[in-house]
Amino acid sequence: xxxxxxxxxxxxxxxxxxxxxxxxxxxxxxxxxxxxxxxxxxxxxxxxxxxxxxxxxxxxxxxxxxxxxxxxxxxxxxxxxxxxxxxxxxxxxxxxxxxxxxxxxxxxxxxxxxxxxxxxxxxxxxxxxxxxxxxxxxxxxxxxxxxxxxxxxxxxxxxxxxxxxxxxxxxxxxxxxxxxxxxxxxxxxxxxxxxxxxxxxxxxxxxxxxxxxxxxxxxxxxxxxxxxxxxxxxxxxxxxxxxxxxxxxxxxxxxxxxxxxxxxxxxxxxxxxxxxxxxxxxxxxxxxxxxxxxxxxxxxxxxxxxxxxxxxxxxxxxxxxxxxxxxxxxxxxxxxxxxxxxxxxxxxxxxxxxxxxxxxxxxxxxxxxxxxxxxxxxxxxxxxxxxxxxxxxxxxxxxxxxxxxxxxxxxxxxxxxxxxxxxxxxxxxxxxxxxxxxxxxxxxxxxxxxxxxxxxxxxxxxxxxxxxxxxxxxxxxxxxxxxxxxxxxxxxxxxxxxxxxxxxxxxxxxxxxxxxxxxxxxxxxxxxxxxxxxxxxxxxxxxxxxxxxxxxxxxxxxxxxxx
Ligand code: F6P
Numbered sequence: 174x175x176x177x178x179x180x181x182x183x184x185x186x187x188x189x190x191x192x193x194x195x196x197x198x199x200x201x202x203x204x205x206x207x208x209x210x211x212x213x214x215x216x217x218x219x220x221x222x223x224x225x226x227x228x229x230x231x232x233x234x235x236x237x238x239x240x241x242x243x244x245x246x247x248x249x250x251x252x253x254x255x256x257x258x259x260x261x262x263x264x265x266x267x268x269x270x271x272x273x274x275x276x277x278x279x280x281x282x283x284x285x286x287x288x289x290x291x292x293x294x295x296x297x298x299x300x301x302x303x304x305x306x307x308x309x310x311x312x313x314x315x316x317x318x319x320x321x322x323x324x325x326x327x328x329x330x331x332x333x334x335x336x337x338x339x340x341x342x343x344x345x346x347x348x349x350x351x352x353x354x355x356x357x358x359x360x361x362x363x364x365x366x367x368x369x370x371x372x373x374x375x376x377x378x379x380x381x382x383x384x385x386x387x388x389x390x391x392x393x394x395x396x397x398x399x400x401x402x403x404x405x406x407x408x409x410x411x412x413x414x415x416x417x418x419x420x421x422x423x424x425x426x427x428x429x430x431x432x433x434x435x436x437x438x439x440x441x442x443x444x445x446x447x448x449x450x451x452x453x454x455x456x457x458x459x460x461x462x463x464x465x466x467x468x469x470x471x472x473x474x475x476x477x478x479x480x481x482x483x484x485x486x487x488x489x490x491x492x493x494x495x496x497x498x499x500x501x502x503x504x505x506x507x508x509x510x511x512x513x514x515x516x517x518x519x520x521x522x523x524x525x526x527x528x529x530x531x532x533x534x535x536x537x538x539x540x541x542x543x544x545x546x547x548x549x550x551x552x553x554x555x556x557x558x559x560x561x562x563x564x565x566x567x568x569x570x571x572x573x574x575x576x577x578x579x580x581x582x583x584x585x586x587x588x589x590x591x592x593x594x595x596x597x598x599x600x601x602x603x604x605x606x607x608x609x610x611x612x613x614x615x616x617x618x619x620x621x622x623x624x625x626x627x628x629x630x631x632x633x634x635x636x637x638x639x640x641x642x643x644x645x646x647x648x649x650x651x652x653x654x655x656x657x658x659x660x661x662x663x664x665x666x667x668x669x670x671x672x673x674x675x676x677x678x679x680x681x682x683x684x685x686x687x688x689x690x691x692x693x694x695x696x697x698x699x700x701x702x703x704x705x706x707x708x709x710x711x712x713x714x715x716x717x718x719x720x721x722x723x724x725x726x727x728x729x730x731x732x733x734x735x736x
Pocket of ligand 1: 393394
């Protein structure tokens with residue numbers, strides 16, 4: 174971890190001095206662990222698993238396949254404690270301004286504050302507003318699911334399409350996929366679809382098979398200006414008007430709901446107040462699943478499932494707030510990430526769920542982690558010399574084994590990995606026979622999960638312990654990983670899992686001195702795209718100041734695709 178971001182006044186600060194000392198000790202520890210193999214570390218310390226794993230709530234998290242010693246873990250926890258984390262965590266959880274550039278709090282923990290618990294002091298009105306909107310969302314969900322909501326021609330709703338992108342898409346889409354088995358069996362089925370891409374590739378085939386009389390669109394957009402979403406909605410609106418032969422205002426009243434923090438823009442667009450759900454600007458897009466942005470989860474799976482998701486996340490909030498640092502899962506997960514990134518210089522992190530229901534988790538975490546901490550200046554604008562958020566990628570583990578595990582085992586890149594798997598696969602929704610079959614398949618999946626983490630850690634040394642076949646070799650080993658086992662994948666445990674990652678991101682931002690709640694790096698691309706779109710639409714002339722590559726590509730497209 175570089176210390177050149179520390180200014181001279183900071184150097185005289187006792188906390189900064191302690192940070193510098195701890196960093197030095199961690200550098201020393203990194204030299205030590207790099208000089209011996211993970212196999213050696215595991216052989217040298219028989220109590221490694223019990224010392225370097227944590228059983229908390231529904232989680233068993235094994236850090237013993239990380240390239241650390243017990244002492245490294247202690248040092249990392251001291252580094253976290255010395256960073257002022259406790260005060261910053263309190264500020265986050267109690268709704269204070271933690272997003273300095275936008276002068277906003279980060280309200281996602283308050284979105285899951287329970288009804289029957291007194292809110293943190295000073296947050297009473299915020300929590301009251303949150304609960305009021307949750308109640309409105311519940312009423313809307315109930316009306317739509319029960320058949321009380323009618324389309325413009327008097328039909329009930331059978332299909333809901335969430336139009337949104339980034340945080341207004343990834344969270345609800347991932348949760349709906351992960352928890353589809355939890356849809357109540359007894360109630361009317363509601364098909365929920367997600368459209369995010371601006372190219373119409375998802376929307377066009379969907380419109381071909383949907384019944385406009387029975388389709389409701391949810392326009393999910395915190396800002397209510399994102400062009401991707403606006404363009405998709407414009408296409409959907411014309412489709413509804415054309416197919417149903419109704420006025421724009423009737424279509425908006427009967428077939429469109431809006432979820433946004435910009436009530437004014439929804440109203441200006443002509444959406445009736447009753448069709449709007451609101452959340453505060455202090456809820457970041459990538460943290461907004463818990464807000465009315467989650468309405469598609471309620472519609473697909475019922476509100477009890479959504480409430481369970483909130484309850485699991487709140488449990489993790491309390492764990493984060495109250496557990497000692499050495500047992501605190503978000504702190505440990507974050508600090509191991511800092512270790513791999515800053516001290517072992519591993520630039521890449523693979524998320525590997527061993528359960529197909531979590532297929533979208535890597536994408537969800539890509540936005541959560543990289544949009545939050547993919548920055549190179551501190552919150553004060555000072556350049557950071559060391560590294561920050563690694564490149565995060567991933568895929569469902571068993572499929573990835575047949576794709577990129579070759580590189581992990583025998584390639585030239587250091588990659589840290591996160592294996593995530595539920596222990597029990599079946600749920601109450603499965604009949605006896607199906608449950609047995611599913612669990613049998615899942616045992617195979619778990620065996621593969623453990624085999625891969627074992628091989629990544631030990632490399633050729635894995636042969637000693639299990640296969641005894643010295644004709645197979647060339648496995649690099651020493652690729653560190655964490656294995657995160659969930660007792661079972663439920664709405665509650667998924668809520669806790671996602672909140673675990675949210676807080677991991679926050680802890681890392683404290684260590685790196687980053688503001689994790691803004692995303693200035695995505696703004697300029699949007700502005701440039703607007704300018705280029707104007708040229709393609711012939712609303713603006715070709716700009717001679719454009720770089721030659723962009724200008725000639727534009728000219729090529731223009732010639733090939735005349736307006
Ligand atoms: O990618 C930038 C971003 O602002 C994300 O942070 C956000 O989740 C996404 O765009 C969608 O924004 P909105 O919900 O305002 O449409």
